[in-house]
Amino acid sequence: MAFSSIFCCVKGSDRKGKAKKQPSWRVFSLKELHSATNNFNYDNKLGEGGFGSVYWGQLWDGSQIAVKRLKVWSNKAEMEFAVEVEILARVRHKNLLSLRGYCAEGQERLIVYDYMPNLSLLSHLHGQHSAESLLDWKRRMNVAIGSAEGIAYLHHHATPHIIHRDIKASNVLLDSDFQAQVADFGFAKFIPDGATHVTTRVKGTLGYLAPEYAMLGKASESCDVYSFGILLLELASGKKPIEKVDLTVKRTITDWALPLVCEGKLSELADPRLSGNYVEEELKRLVLVALVCAQNRPEKRPTMLDVIELLKGEAKEKFTALENDEMFKIPPVVDDDVLSGTEGNADSTASEEKEPKPEIEKIEVQA
Template sequence: MNWRRFFCCCCSFEEKDQIGENKSRDYPWEIYTLKEILHATNNFHDDNKIGEGGFGSVYWGRTSKGIAVKRLKGMSSKAEMEFAVEVEILGRVRHKNLLGLRGFYASADERLIVYDYMPNHSLTTHLHGQLAADCFLDWPRRMSIAIGSAEGLVYLHHEANPHIIHRDIKASNVLLDANYQAKVADFGFAKLIPEGVTHMTTRVKGTLGYLAPEYAMWGKVSESCDVYSFGILLLEIISARKPLEKLPGGVKRDIVQWVTPYVKKGAFDRIADPRLQGKFDRAQLKSAVMVALRCTESNPENRPSMLEVVKWLKGGVEIRKVVTDIEHMLEEDGDNETDTDFQGFRGLVQNQNSFKVKY
């Protein structure tokens, strides 16, 4: 996309100060006026704020269908780039499991991105936040969310042209609509992969606990990095445990370290979120855990594609081979509960200043 033309287009709409949603012939989204967004969000009132992060804040907006508005804080070159990347990528993608772009507003000192409002908030809110105690996510819903998130990644990795690596798959970036259908969101760190390119080396961005080892240590990014992050997310959905937890003495333990001893003992019931009160399909639980472990293998070449992950989560016949392979791998490890393949990476996790990431 020609970004000079893109921002000229934005400015021309702003100068006209049109009321109502403006559709450009060249772009599939809508260009809003600042007046419209201020009216919908009650001048970005704190009562309308529904989220906040390093990028800025997200506000609920009152319209006929309801909108969410991401307001980037500051106009740094980093914020400018994340805005441009997100609008570019969201303008390209159309899938039921990806949060779609409704529109945007751009001026000299404001960058606003408009999305559909997701009434059931983020996955984090249900697993660890204010809605966690209510346990709205029963087992069928959890598996539906896992499969929906995986299908969104299949679209990015295999159907979008060029292919897209998300680079920040995590629970807070999975939003839930009125029917608890998963919508993968936040494409500010995403990378477009040119035809024929298998991996790239780039500055590390993402969230501790979800980063693939080769990406965290060397900046090597590929689709398999998203696969690793999805494996962590899948374990989080199953167990409602956070990807990283602090143990006494300041030592951090990741979710793979926590789950592995239970898998070795066959104690899969101990992995499931206690709030489910045993109401889950035990065979499906075991299969999902095994799929997650395949996704989080330390060697990226041994990880499956997201196409395979979706097939396995839906109960394809090959899932039995996945379970057998993981069981065989764990038997070869013996009784040692520490996966030595991850020691180097976990050493980095102990020191959060070892590399710069988004929190």
């Protein structure tokens, strides 16, 4: 389907019961974006991924923008571009990255967003800002709750409901006040009314993929919940989703964290860069919620609305029940032989399933 025909649907779409509003985005000319980014100068590059590159730019009125430029034009890239623009045009939430506009001229496909001065959560946990320790505990809790609220909006309030499919640290951007903005909707899927999941090609990032999605291609809101659980553990501990134990063995962040919780060693889960400056009760909430989100059985994971309540400390009875959950009672036995294959292939365990393997279209390893 052509981009123009998909986007016509966006212009005519509207939430039930609400009057139509003028869109807050606009169509940019290629000439305008060339000028704003100094002809996509290397010095303006903010980052690069499988999709292409993101550049900083400044418009004629002085406002700062970020421009995503697709690397290679193809029908597949065209579809991802159209999906992201459509979703961004539909949704408005303080914790979702806002669409400023787009450009589709010739074979160029570009999406324009507000510029986020503090870049991504990834840059502060593992990247260029990681040594600066700008993420104190209060900011981390705000990022956790803010990003949860953005994802909950997609799952429960957007019409139709939306699953993101690529929740990870590099897709949580931070504004000038370190408020979280969930970004990058190129892999997102609409969930039809009444559907429990959609079966689709597997796309995403190793370490964040829910097992049922990685092995069987079953995508649902629960898959985003799993990814968010991994993100919370990353936020609390400063560790990557998958880390090398030695030259041949890799360990997932859940396999590292769960035994420590079972043994009551919560303090060992806190990022050393915090130097002990955190609220113990909040750390406990963050870690327990993270682990219940990232458990293998999707039916036992909470919804994002439950997650928000738990993180805010508003559901005391639910949290007491969570503390007493069996998963936190007995330290699990971790098989190093299994861990050694964790990162190599997203469907490495799928051969044990009776159902056929899904088609793996795009799996990334987050550096």
